Each structure stands twice: as structure tokens, then as C-alpha cells.
Amino acid sequence: MTIPRGSFERDPAEWMTRLEAIGVVRDTLDDEVALIGTTGKIGRELFTLGHRPNQLYVVGSMGCASAIGLGIHLGGRGSRKVVVLDGDGAALMKMGSLATIGQQAPERFVHVIIDNEAHESTGGQATVSAGVDFATVAVACGYRNAWRVDAPEALRAAVEEAASTRGPNLVHVKVSISSSADLGRPGLTPVEVKDQFMRWFAD
Numbered sequence: 001m002t003i004p005r006g007s008f009e010r011d012p013a014e015w016m017t018r019l020e021a022i023g024v025v026r027d028t029l030d031d032e033v034a035l036i037g038t039t040g041k042i043g044r045e046l047f048t049l050g051h052r053p054n055q056l057y058v059v060g061s062m063g064c065a066s067a068i069g070l071g072i073h074l075g076g077r078g079s080r081k082v083v084v085l086d087g088d089g090a091a092l093m094k095m096g097s098l099a100t101i102g103q104q105a106p107e108r109f110v111h112v113i114i115d116n117e118a119h120e121s122t123g124g125q126a127t128v129s130a131g132v133d134f135a136t137v138a139v140a141c142g143y144r145n146a147w148r149v150d151a152p153e154a155l156r157a158a159v160e161e162a163a164s165t166r167g168p169n170l171v172h173v174k175v176s177i178s179s180s181a182d183l184g185r186p187g188l189t190p191v192e193v194k195d196q197f198m199r200w201f202a203d
């Protein structure tokens with residue numbers, strides 16, 4: 001079994017914001033990568049950073065982003081990479097998906113868990129993620145590599161390597177509990193986003 005890499009070094013007061021983490025992941029990847037944002041403010045922040053046809057926002061179905069990402073990977077004919085932006089609450093809600101992903105072993109799959117130790121989107125209720133080592137869970141489930149990071153440079157390096165190394169791979173990143181008071185929502189309907197994404201994916 002692979003040994004997860006990295007550790008959380010910083011004081012939680014120094015953790016980057018979720019928006020910053022999403023921006024780092026998005027900027028590290030090219031727009032040939034399918035980028036799936038989980039339910040709540042992760043998807044909304046991803047949209048706010050700039051909509052692209054390769055971005056899919058999972059509205060409502062909390063916990064399902066990684067399973068949807070796996071399905072997209074399995075359905076893909078080409079060599080497209082799939083990167084899932086998950087939340088700690090969402091990942092915990094459907095932790096069984098890690099076992100399915102490990103078993104299915106999608107090779108171009110990167111699972112990023114953006115962990116603020118809370119359900120921030122719905123009021124900041126605490127999750128139990130402070131006591132959960134997602135990187136160890138992932139490799140125990142069959143992921144090929146996993147990283148723990150809590151700084152922007154380390155996140156960039158981990159995502160770069162995770163996206164260019166045979167997967168499935170997981171990056172667990174710690175972020176602060178914060179968001180903008182006037183955060184927008186996708187200006188396209190979920191069906192419009194899905195149709196656009198499917199056309200892009202089929203190209």
C-alpha cells in the first residue's frame with residue numbers, strides 16, 4: 001500500500017481560504033480536464049472564478065460529486081482527466097464512494113477534498129473531519145497516491161503531480177472557514193451546465 005505524502009504543518013489560523021484553494025487547483029490544471037464541483041459553495045465559488053464548459057456543478061446531491069466524477073471517467077472514451085472538488089462534509093456523507101473509486105481504479109482521476117472541518121455552506125456546523133485522515137482512508141481503499149497539504153504552494157505541487165501520475169489519486173487540503181457574503185450562484189441552469197459539459201466532453 002502506498003504511504004500518503006505530506007502533513008498539516010500550519011496553524012489553522014494560517015490556512016488559506018476555500019476560494020484560494022479552488023483557484024490554485026483550477027489554475028494548476030488546463031481546461032482539457034473535467035472539473036466537478038461538489039454541492040454548496042465549492043461549486044458556487046468555482047463558477048465565480050469563471051465558468052468554462054469543462055466545469056460541472058453538482059447542485060443538491062451532496063456527497064455525489066466523486067461518484068459522478070467516476071461515472072464521467074468510466075464513460076469517457078478518450079484520455080480526459082477528471083478532477084473532483086469535494087467538501088469534507090460531502091466526502092464524509094458518501095465515504096463509501098472512496099472504496100468504489102479504489103476498486104474501479106480510474107487512472108486519470110484526482111479527488112481533491114477541500115476541508116474546512118465544517119458544513120460552511122449551510123451555516124458552519126462542525127463535521128468530524130478534524131479526526132479523519134482522508135489520505136490514509138484513500139490509500140486503504142486502493143487509491144494509488146494521496147497527499148496532505150495546507151499551503152498554496154504545496155497544493156499546487158500535489159495537484160500537478162496527482163494529475164500527471166497514474167491514479168486514482170487524492171489530495172486532502174485544509175482551508176479556513178470563510179466565504180464572501182455576496183457569493184453568486186451559477187447563472188446557467190443545472191440542465192444548461194450539464195448539456196454544455198456533455199457536449200464539451202464528447203468532443
Ligand SMILES: Cc1ncc(C[n+]2csc(CCOP(=O)(O)OP(=O)(O)O)c2C)c(N)n1
Binds near residue numbers: 038
Ligand atoms: C443529502 C443532503 N443533505 C444536506 C444538504 C444541504 N447541504 C448543501 S451543501 C451542505 C454542506 C456541505 O459541506 P461540505 O461538503 O463540508 O462543504 P462546505 O460547505 O464546508 O464547503 C449541506 C449540508 C444537501 N444538499 N443534500
